[in-house]
Amino acid sequence: MDHTQQAMARLTSAGVGCVALTWVDNAGITRVKTVPTARLKDAVRDGVGMSPVFDVYLVDDSMTESPAIGGPDGDLRLVPDLDRLTTLAAQPGWAWAPVDRFQASRAPYPGCQRSFARRQQELASAEFGIELLMGFETEWVVDAGARGSGPAYGMARVVALSDYLREVTEALGAQGLVPLQVHPEYAVGQFEVSVAATGPVAAADLAVLVRETVRGVSARHGLPVSFAPMAVAEGLEGLGNGRHLHLSPWRDGKNLCRGGDGPFSMTGECEAFLAGVFRELPALLALGAPSPASYLRLRPSRWAGAHHCWGLENREAALRFVAGSPDDLGGANAEVKSFDGAANPYLVVGGVIAAGLAGLREGLTLPPPVSGDPAGRPGLRRLPTELPAAIGQLADSAVLREAMGEELLGAVLAVRRAEVELFASTTPEELVEATRDRY
Structure with a gap:
């Protein structure tokens, strides 16, 4: 059983049905995508899609633009860090993990704050x-x-x-x-x-x-x-x-x-x-x-x-x-x-x-x-x-x-x-x- 399968088995035995995958944008807001526990292996392998436009979101959820990041084009992959995977004590049935963000090709994404x-x-x-x-x-x-x-x-x-x-x-x-x-x-x-x-x-x-x-x-x-x-x-x-x-x-x-x-x-x-x-x-x-x-x-x-x-x-x-x-x-x-x-x-x-x-x-x-x-x-x-x-x-x-x-x-x-x-x-x-x- 590999690392991901072990993590999924641990979550399932703890009654965890959903995993919150978070990153923090440049306005300081914690953004999230969630996946069912049964889909965690796919999320680790393929990432979860998310637009790079969130890097130019403001605190009120409006958008601006920057020279290299922003606009409706493009897609990123959110890849959870299973070493930080945590069952949430205050949200029964939920777990959490932070993500690193990659380009669709899995090349490093220069706007990823966690990678920085x-x-x-x-x-x-x-x-x-x-x-x-x-x-x-x-x-x-x-x-x-x-x-x-x-x-x-x-x-x-x-x-x-x-x-x-x-x-x-x-x-x-x-x-x-x-x-x-x-x-x-x-x-x-x-x-x-x-x-x-x-x-x-x-x-x-x-x-x-x-x-x-x-x-x-x-x-x-x-x-x-x-x-x-x-x-x-x-x-x-x-x-x-x-x-x-x-x-x-x-x-x-x-x-x-x-x-x-x-x-x-x-x-x-x-x-x-x-x-x-x-x-x-x-x-x-x-x-x-x-x-x-x-x-x-x-x-x-x-x-x-x-x-x-x-x-x-x-x-x-x-x-x-x-x-x-x-x-x-x-x-x-x-x-x-x-x-x-x-x-x-x-x-x-x-x-x-x-x-x-x-x-x-x-x-x-x-x-x-x-x-x-x-x-x-x-x-x-x-x-x-x-x-x-x-x-x-x-x-x-x-x-x-x-x-x-x-x-x-x-x-x-x-x-x-x-x-x-x-x-x-x-x-x-x-x-x-x-x-x-x-x-």
């Missing part, structure tokens, strides 16, 4: 012998009618939704994930879950799986949820939903974030990698904070990472270095705080790795770290405060242009520019309403 992330992961290993561990934090807001009140990070909020939060944790564990913590966040009705770090492509896969698991449990409890950068329009006073990225470079089982003579004991290679990420942060915002609504969240003094600075355990810095406890060799890592839930996680991990590899190639070093709130500090710059500025930085980034290729970069830029135009005449409140339930 994999290429960068493989480059890190081949060129520098570095393996990266990554993990996303997922934040969401429960519908106002059910979220209750109580203090930020308070136990009262856990008590109010204790069955719900327990089932989120149990569903993640039943799917083979390792939930590290689930807790109430700052805004009313806001929660966060983090899972154990893994390889970059797997981390992006898990970002999708965690979100859909939370969505599934929420639906079973009758709780509408939002993962959007801003979920509450009233007064725009609440904090938005981030999706922070944690990362650490490793070689031969050694965490390069410690044991060196660089800042806070990071090795020179770790510093160079992080310096490359730091340099490209303004451009990376167009990947990690990709919606006009992202910039309603990205404000100073809100722990959102609005300033272009880094620091030790500084939650206001865009790049936060976590030294970890002395007896936890794997605990040291870096966190990019500026990213949010509108982002395609495959674009994020691929872009961050590409930036870090450029830092290694050039032997970059970090500027002096910043402590305390950087708001109002002379000489400290804000990251782009609006999406058009981030788009300009991405378009001008030679590092990301080379890594992404003209086809993928062109489609991303086209979607970003079209969404700027789409929401050009909306008020902030209208923008929140228009995007709140899309992600």
